[in-house]
Amino acid sequence: MTGNVDKIVSAQVIVCSPGRNFVTLKITTDDGLVGWGDATLNGRELSVASYLRDHVAPLLIGRDPARIEDTWQYLYRGVYWRRGPVTMAAIGAVDVALWDIKGKVTGQPVYQLLGGAVRDRILSYTHATGWDIPALLDSLDEKKALGFQALRAQTGVPGLDTVYGVTKGGKPYEPAGRGAAPIEEVWDTDAYLRYAPKALAAAREHVGPELKLLHDAHHRLTPNQAARLGKSLEAVDLFWLEDVTPAENQEVLRHIRAHTTVPLAIGEVFNTVWEFQTLITEQLIDFVRAAVSHAGGISPLRRIAALADPWQIKLAPHGPSDISPIALGASTHIGLSTPNFAIQEYMGYPDLTNEVFPHSWSYADGHLHPGDQPGIGVELDEALAAKFPYEPAYLPVARRVDGSMTDW
Template identity: 60%
Template sequence: MKIIDARVVISSPGRNYVTLVIETESGVIGVGDATLNGRELSVASYLRDHVVPLLIGREANRIEDTWHYLYKGSYWRRGPVQMTAIAAVDIALWDIKGKVAGLPVYELLGGAAREGVMVYGHATGADLDELKDDFRKHLDAGYKAVRAQCSVPGLSKTYGVPPADGRMYEPASGSLPQQDVWETTAYLDFAPRMMEAIREEFGFGVHLLHDVHHRLTPIEAARLGAALEPYRPFWMEDPTPAEDQSAFRLIREHTTTPIAVGEVFNSIWDCQQLITERLIDYIRTSVSHAGGITHLRRIFSLAELYGVKSGSHGAGDLSPVSFAAALHVDLSIPNFGVQEYMGHREPANEVFHTSYSFENGYMHPGNLPGLGVEFDEKAAAAFPYDPKYLPVNRKLDGTVHDW
């Protein structure tokens, strides 16, 4: 069954998404997510100019061969642009294979290893009272795991807390990146008080997560991890910039707080040391940024050998196609930990029609053949691309810092 057409669709139904559509000679169509937030057009160009011409005439069922053909054949390997492009192709081919077989993708991956996928939501607030209110709403909705982020007193903006007007982090169309201001001491003083307040209000019967978002030095992260231990967090996410894998050894030596990292990783080699030296507890690589279902399963298989669980990134800037693919992987692997779930802004449901479901803190990808997501290209045309940038972070003295 040969590929006869492949096209890249850029749309913005609430967020910017890049969708790859692959069509076969039998009429079966598969879709993949190629979204790289803030750099969407780079992946779209990579696909259109360099990958799509290579797909026409290839056998759609040869997923493994196609993955290596695109990865090794480029010579210039890895990085977010290439790996996101390969992921889009890979996801679309798994979608096709499932539709041809008449089975949901998770059945092709070995079948369900659990009844559902535990997901965590995001509770936020401009102050502790607002955070508690939002946290309670998540518990009332059935969540078993909730991430807590709150504005740090003295800072005009804090990561994880959306703007008061309900907009996204990304600024309005056509403007330069938003400039945020950061001060580490204020954060290190406040974060333990925030976690203490949540535990005092809601007890220890809910999994409590927190995202540092790469802001700390290794010794600062070690200090924070030690300070959070009494509140038994499910994890401390991205405590220090992920590129320096050896830094996590220092953190590990000073705290027993579980560590999660990896949403910015693109390949198994990016996280090899962290996994094999047991420097982390959860690996957060995502299906759309780490080479698709084929490569993400390799990462999770390596992690399984060393007792590391999955905790995949699932932000709203990854399309419903990506999230569906993640759920199929989550449901099938033995070392699943938790899945991030932020949902998608309207009118995404006009463009992406999904079969996955949420009930009592767990999600299921559904049992439709393939991924269970239908992409409406005509509807997508009504939502043109809207250029945006992620923020830039600066310390109080003006130094550019990790956002």
């Protein structure tokens, strides 16, 4: 559909739980066009829903939806208390929804509006998990059979009953547990450091040299522990080692970088270009992991990629199950049109989620493509979504074996 769009007449927030909780923004124009955005923040969904509904949506009414960048600047610079995951997820939903409308107005998929395709398809990776090494190897074989050419490998740790990214009995992994309070996991870094190199070496021997192998330490190591792990994994030839330390203190990456050549990926909990500035300009990482929704939308994620490009750092957006099919769709448009885009995380969705969010993006042979529908190419079936109301759910927390809190 083409035509002139003058103003936004409605901005609605929809919270639903088809398998897990999602927060969706619906922006409607006076011509009846609808743009969809994702504002999901796992374990804090209602905080973003309130921020959107009570503070952002009223400001959108009457604005010109074509002025995407001006609206982004208005919502970011126009708020004294800015940055942070709640604010940026809300702004990201608006930005993606406005790009969706722009595509529908022009009759073009968003990637065409971003300069057109620079590749034919987007390399993707998914998760292979097993509670022990034999189970991990079986999972690697299973995911390879689905066509994946890149896999993140995670295993249990001997002596621990719960470990990030892994479930017992082959059940699908969903970190957000239903209930009124988070699950408390027990973590032992020393046991992990003893076991992880052995497990990943077995994984590499099993899959051979061609498959891209990734691993996530999930923010749990000190700088020196991270350096030790990186050195011990150099022979494994990882595609990347992810989130080795909590990266709020970016200077610690200098120590890690000085002691290992293993490629480093960081940034899934970052929300603006400012968190990446030092890591990029000092070449302390190899991959930027920001998610399109949590980093404020398509517009700022493209700016982060542009900053990373001259430093030969690549974009590899976060894409877990708690990022809705809308955000994944937006990410694929960025991936198809961004020169220094490397790979897209893709966990997949249950059938029910796909029914609630019908979409044009597709997976085949280890790759994603956004499709050629105008806009983002993802919709929300509101009638079906209404059958699955919000349920309280929280990400876990972690304690060391002595009972003190650590980073989950």
